[in-house]
Amino acid sequence: MSNLSTVNLQLNSLTVYRSILQDETVSRFARVLVAAQSGDAVSFCEAYGAFFQSLSKSECSLDFAAHLEQLMRYDDNAFSRAAARENKDESYQALRNATAFDLEAIRAAAGVTAAELKKAILSRGDDQDSALISRMPEYTVNARIFQKDATVMLNDLELFYRAHGYGVFAKFGAFRWDRELVGILNPDPVRLSSLKLYEYERGLVAANTKVFVEGRGGGNLLLYGDRGTGKSSTIKALANEFCASGLRIIEVTKDSIPAFPVMMERLRDVPLRFLLFLDDLSFSTDDAAFSALKSVLEGGVVARPENCRIYATSNRRHLVKETFSERSVDVDDVHAGDTKQEKLSLYDRFDQTVNFFAPNQAQYLSIVRAIALEKELQVQSEELDRGAVQWAIRSGGRSPRAAKQYVEWAVAQLQKGASILSE
Numbered sequence: 001m002s003n004l005s006t007v008n009l010q011l012n013s014l015t016v017y018r019s020i021l022q023d024e025t026v027s028r029f030a031r032v033l034v035a036a037q038s039g040d041a042v043s044f045c046e047a048y049g050a051f052f053q054s055l056s057k058s059e060c061s062l063d064f065a066a067h068l069e070q071l072m073r074y075d076d077n078a079f080s081r082a083a084a085r086e087n088k089d090e091s092y093q094a095l096r097n098a099t100a101f102d103l104e105a106i107r108a109a110a111g112v113t114a115a116e117l118k119k120a121i122l123s124r125g126d127d128q129d130s131a132l133i134s135r136m137p138e139y140t141v142n143a144r145i146f147q148k149d150a151t152v153m154l155n156d157l158e159l160f161y162r163a164h165g166y167g168v169f170a171k172f173g174a175f176r177w178d179r180e181l182v183g184i185l186n187p188d189p190v191r192l193s194s195l196k197l198y199e200y201e202r203g204l205v206a207a208n209t210k211v212f213v214e215g216r217g218g219g220n221l222l223l224y225g226d227r228g229t230g231k232s233s234t235i236k237a238l239a240n241e242f243c244a245s246g247l248r249i250i251e252v253t254k255d256s257i258p259a260f261p262v263m264m265e266r267l268r269d270v271p272l273r274f275l276l277f278l279d280d281l282s283f284s285t286d287d288a289a290f291s292a293l294k295s296v297l298e299g300g301v302v303a304r305p306e307n308c309r310i311y312a313t314s315n316r317r318h319l320v321k322e323t324f325s326e327r328s329v330d331v332d333d334v335h336a337g338d339t340k341q342e343k344l345s346l347y348d349r350f351d352q353t354v355n356f357f358a359p360n361q362a363q364y365l366s367i368v369r370a371i372a373l374e375k376e377l378q379v380q381s382e383e384l385d386r387g388a389v390q391w392a393i394r395s396g397g398r399s400p401r402a403a404k405q406y407v408e409w410a411v412a413q414l415q416k417g418a419s420i421l422s423e
Contacts, residue, residue, distance in 0.1 A: 004120055007112055008033040010105035016079045016095065017102045020071045025054040029064070029109065036117045039124035041133065048117065048136060055139055065110035065141040072106065073160055076167030083161040084271045099157075100150045107153075110146045114138035165246070165272045173243040176251040177263055184251075192237045195230050196367040196400055197359060202234050204354050205311075209238045212309055213245050213273050219351025220297055220310040228401030229356035231313040232279050239275060249275045257289040260296045268305040278312040297349035312350070364388065364398035371407040379410070379420065387420040 011021065011030055020026055028051035035047040052062075060066040079099045082092050115138065122130050145153055164170040172183030192202065205221060212218025223231040239249035250263070260276070267274050283290040297310065359367065368388040369381070377384070391406040392398045410420040 004033045004036055004112065004116070007105075007108045010108050014102050014105055016077050016099045017072060017075055017106065019075060019077065020068070020106075023071055025051065025058060025064075025067055026071070026109075028054050032117060033112075036120040037124065039121070041121065041129040044117075044121045045133065045136070052137060052139060062139045063142050064112075064139050065146055068106055068110045069145050072157065074167060074171045080157075080161045080166035080170075083158045084166050086162075086271070096154060100154055103150050103153050107146045107150075110141055113141055163246075165248075165270060169248060169270055169272055172248075174239065174249050174251070177253075177256050177259065179259070181250065181266070187240075187249075188233075188236045189240065190233050190237045191240060192234075195233055195237060196370050196403070197363055198230060198234075198356060198400075201354050201356055202230075204352070205234055206238055206241075208352060209242060209247070209275075213242050213247050215273075215306075218309055220349075221312070222350040222353045223311070223313045223356060224353055225315070225356030226358040226397070226399060227315050228397075228399030229358060230400050231356050234356075235275065235277055235311050235313065239277075242273075246272045247275065248272055249277050251277050251279070254278065254281065254283075254289050257296075258292045260292065264296075264305050264308050267308055270307065272307065274308045276308060276310045278310065281312045281314040282316050294349055310350075359398055359400070361389070361398065364392060364403060367400050367403040368407060371404055372410070375407055375411055377407060377411055377414070379414065383421065384410070390421065 008030060011026075011033075014021060021030070028047065031047040032044070032051050035044040038044070055062055055064055055067060058067050060070060079095045082088060082095055114136075118133055118136065122133060145156060148156070161170070168175075168181060168183050172185075174184040174187035175181045176184060192206070195202065201223075205223065208218050208221060210218075223234065225231060236249065239247060252260075252263070256263075257278070263276070278293075293310075296304070365385050365388055368384065372379070372384055387410060388403065388406050391409070392402055395402045395405070413420050
């Protein structure tokens with residue numbers, strides 16, 4: 001049986017991974033260790049019940065060792081940051097030694113079973129409490145990493161940090177910016193293979209992204225074109241394709257554009273690549289975000305991080321909305337031409353613009369047929385085409401989005417025995 005007092009002492013002696021003690025489940029486990037040796041059955045039951053409840057809400061399904069392993073993998077500490085970098089400094093070996101010490105302590109905690117905790121309190125407590133304590137539910141300890149020696153565990157962690165980064169960057173592949181990075185648990189799983197048509201346009205975006213991920217350059221992109229043509233889906237799909245290669249995507253709203261300098265400084269030293277994704281971008285006259293974005297794109301006094309690129313989508317080529325009333329005021333503008341050029345200047349700041357235009361009817365129908373085949377839609381091709389054309393007229397135009405919506409609607413119609421054609 002483990003010496004629970006020693007395990008508790010080891011946990012409290014953590015250095016590099018000390019932040020895991022702040023985890024609710026781990027802190028409650030530490031209280032169980034103390035209560036198990038106290039001889040106080042009430043204190044033990046309270047501490048164990050709170051620990052079990054906390055563990056049951058974790059992602060590891062009552063496996064305490066797996067919970068500890070997950071905390072280690074996603075911890076943001078001096079060792080995980082150093083291991084993720086290719087260039088190690090002179091202090092790295094000292095960090096490795098401190099980490100090895102911590103791993104032994106965490107392994108000891110991961111090896112404590114519910115049966116051992118119960119046996120400890122039963123050996124000190126009142127016999128009349130034995131029946132109740134012995135029936136208390138038990139957790140599991142199955143994480144394989146703790147079955148290896150400390151050197152192998154250390155090497156495994158180094159490989160993980162090098163491949164996936166550290167902290168939240170290892171845990172999530174997609175983020176949004178809300179004054180700080182917020183990980184997205186369920187990002188859009190779209191893949192390039194599920195997108196139809198626009199192979200040339202997607203090829204341009206993919207080539208730029210591949211060069212960027214490989215550290216060979218790559219520029220800021222503007223994907224401009226008609227609505228529903230798959231501009232946003234292309235960016236999200238590429239983020240999914242290159243996630244395993246170290247690419248992360250951060251969704252940024254227009255209101256957060258002035259925070260770009262802060263955001264980029266946060267990301268500068270992270271050994272991963274980041275796409276700052278601005279969706280459906282447009283500006284009104286005198287919009288403060290307009291000047292802020294232009295400054296970031298052209299570069300300010302502070303060097304732009306080489307691991308960040310901006311990908312934006314827009315249905316407007318000029319990005320800045322103009323009204324006829326504004327044009328009538330231009331007669332009073334001595335330098336009206338300069339004013340107009342200023343409004344067009346943001347478009348030119350992007351390194352490359354990729355155009356996504358609405359498909360013609362033949363292309364639209366080919367998209368419909370491809371999606372219908374994937375959905376195993378059982379209908380005559382002539383009827384499918386007629387229904388698709390009618391749908392495009394009702395929805396206001398042809399697009400891949402309209403094609404997908406039509407096929408999904410047609411599937412639902414056929415399931416209830418209805419027609420896919422308008423009266």
